[in-house]
Amino acid sequence: MTERTQVIALCSTFPYAYEDYPFDDPNWTVMRRRDTRRGFAWIFEREGKLWVNLKAPPETVQFWIRVFPACLPAYHMNKTHWFSVILDGSVPDAQLAQMIAESHALCGRKTGRAD
16 A cells, blocks of 8 residues: 555544544645544645554563654654554555554544543
8 A cells, every 4th residue: 555545445434434634734634533523534644655653562662663664753742652554565454454453543532441
């Protein structure tokens, strides 16, 4: 997966997902959850490539960074809980979908919390 429209389409398949452009910079697309308003995928171009920032548990962040050269500490976000994926086609689509699914789940409502 190397196109912004492909990543947006994939993110849009998850429950409550919607596309947002919160900055005055159209380079940044934020995929959010309607139920929490939290961003779970931050899509942007950097250094001539398309990137996406995703959330994961700290040990999973480190795992993806070790497994795929296209996975790096998150650009412009907390590097403990977020990581960046350079969408150059080197991460298989199935793995990317798994990464996005986990980020989406982590940005959902916390259990045990009174709303």
